[in-house]
Amino acid sequence: MITFNINGKKVQGQEGWTILEVARWHGIDIPTLCHHEALEPYGACRLCVVEVDEGKRSRVVISCMYPIRSGIKVQTDAPRVANVRRWIVQLLLDESPGAPQIQELAKTFGVTPSRFKKTEVDFACHLCGLCVRTCQEVVGAQALTFGNRGLRKEIATPYHQRSTDCIRCGTCLYVCPTGAMEQLFPQVSAP
């Protein structure tokens, strides 16, 4: 058992657990987007950030991947953490102001669209990769991949061909937190 501290409260977890796992076990809420219990953590959305004081220094880490160590002090709502989260939500909302799931998220954070918000698109994929990873890790089909990089990074099928690997199980549709897969799916699966 590893003993440490979250928001001033003494907590315990098993060796190899992440901060997020321990926090949830103890009913402490940390927001996440790209995390799913059934999948390997991926570390892309960064919404789950927390501040960790390791004694020598404190730094902002992602709770979904950070393995617990004894004696650390975790703050789930430190100012630096809140600043990261606020900006992530702001940036997502401005990218997809029309997407209900992201509007929902914005509401809980009290974030409203800024003057930089996109006007035309309501495609809300934020590249959490849940679909790709479910398809690989759970379904075992590898019908989906990431394509491109940087601002053009996208969810795609290998070689942009409709995939014959897809077994039309619909799991990707189910895990997608933004509904973007609904729009993508017609190009995914070979008829």
Place this chain on the structure above:
Amino acid sequence: MQITSIDDLQRAKGAGLAQLYPDKPKILVGMATCGLAAGAQRVYDLLQKKVQQAPWDGVVEKTGCIGFCYKEPLVDIIIPGKPRITYQEMTPEVAESLWEELAAGRIPEARVMARLDVDDMILNGGPRRLFKGKLTGFLAKAPRYEDLDFFKLQRHIAMRNCGFIDPDNLLHYVARGGYFALYTALTAMTPEEVIEAVTTAGLRGRGGGGFPTGVKWASCRKAQGRPKYVLCNADEGDPGAYMDRSLIEGDPHSILEGLLIGAYAIGSSEGYIYVRAEYPLAVKTLQRAILAAREAGLLGQNILGTGFSFDLKLNLGGGAFVCGESTALMASIEGKPGEPRAKYVHTADKGLWNRPSNLNNVETWANVPVIIAKGADWYRDIGTEGSKGTKIFSLVGQVKNVGLVEVPMGVTIKDLVMRVGGGVPENREFKAIQIGGPSGGCIPKQHWDLPIDFDSLREAGAIMGSGGLIVMDNSTCMVDVAKFFLDFLIDESCGKCIPCRLGLKRMRELLEEFSTGKGSLADLDELESLSEAVKDGSLCALGGSAPNPVLTTLRYFRDEYEAHILDHKCPAAVCKELITYTINQELCNGCTACAQECPQGAITGSKKKPHTLNTSQCIKCGACFEVCKFEAVTVA
């Protein structure tokens, strides 16, 4: 030649020395990429042809870059019993006359850059004086290397062989003490002692972070799991920086020897060099060096008869900047997409193929043999308290002497720019340096007494980075600079995490507003808090350090940002939206040059009468400003 024992090594050294300093004249042509770009190949070909055509008892060889990139192509003449003489800015024509003089038994006097009286040979028992007695005639008057401002403050340790040896010639490397440090490590030191030496020497990583190399090695040595890998980062993606390329092209075996020593210390028998595919000459040079070392028995089984085995593979990187990041680099060697991953479990424990791995930069590796050969104390004497040894910079931008410089840590910005660099061009004023690559920082003139070392730079908000150093003069707009580096980083972001992918884009949008006179002071605060969010929230150090150019320019040049926002003025007259061109009626003598140049027809007036510029038609191309010889066109 097989080199499988210390006797072989000694024999190789003797043979190599006889080639380095033969008993006949020798001509050396600097043929690294910088030399080739300046036309060294034609000079080399011509000299080779001459030597083959005419009976002459001498040799022509190639060598790497000694750093004077702005004077390339360089040719050196080494005559027994004379100082070595370096000739600058060679063309095939000048080289031809140089050769004719030499063939006639005279020492050419044209285009002499400097003479070298003593070859330092730091690893070979000390300096070698190249002549006896007193010099006479023009040789006595020729400046010595150490008299040149560019060279005076420099100290070549990593670059010890660059410009002295033929990089493809293993014997040359051995002649200057090469592979003796490996022998010492393998036979006279335990792996722990090697690590101890590197730690005591205070060597810190030259690839960017400045992490203590010995500490890194120790944790990889301790790590469970086999096999272990040693890796060399030769990805060098910073625009305008070419320290690592130059080291590879000038002295590849110094990197191989460093890797061998590191492998012995860590307990590894396999290594990789990850090198940019866009560096064809460096790739070829490494391939040849690995082959030569393998043929000689310096890579492979039972090296130097000690029972230690190690071999190396070359891996060509696809050129994405982010592939230089350690976890992305390892993913890329594994054949996966070059994307970073979280490093909460250190690569020393789980790196390449989840095995213990130790990655160091090219320049870091090249320092290792020196530490073993000269001892940690010798090395510790160079540099500052927290940063030992030297650092290579590629000095570029608005500075007279552009090139590669290797200086002791702790040299001040002022000395580096004004003495080594020779200052900024005439009529300009030094404004700032940008140091540390695209995610480095800008440090202004008022801090030019700052010593350049890892910790001072970090405190100043910049980073050492891998050694890119851009000098900026007063024609540079700092908002524009921040935009430039962000553009690069936005292009190079892998896009995996949200703060970097979307955050950098928003930062760029805010900067765009400032440079077009929009935005408010409140937006400056937004920019700052977003910068912090990107820094704290990004997955890898690309995003983590990407705000540096913005944060440092904000810190040191806030007034310049405010001028854009409040006065709608760009003080350096760079941001097009905020400047106006006008013609000063007093200074204009009606030469019509500007009117002819203007693509818009915005300038009118009759000959010999002051002209006028119609601002509403002007597209601010600046053509009139450039062409006017009477400073009558002004910009503000």
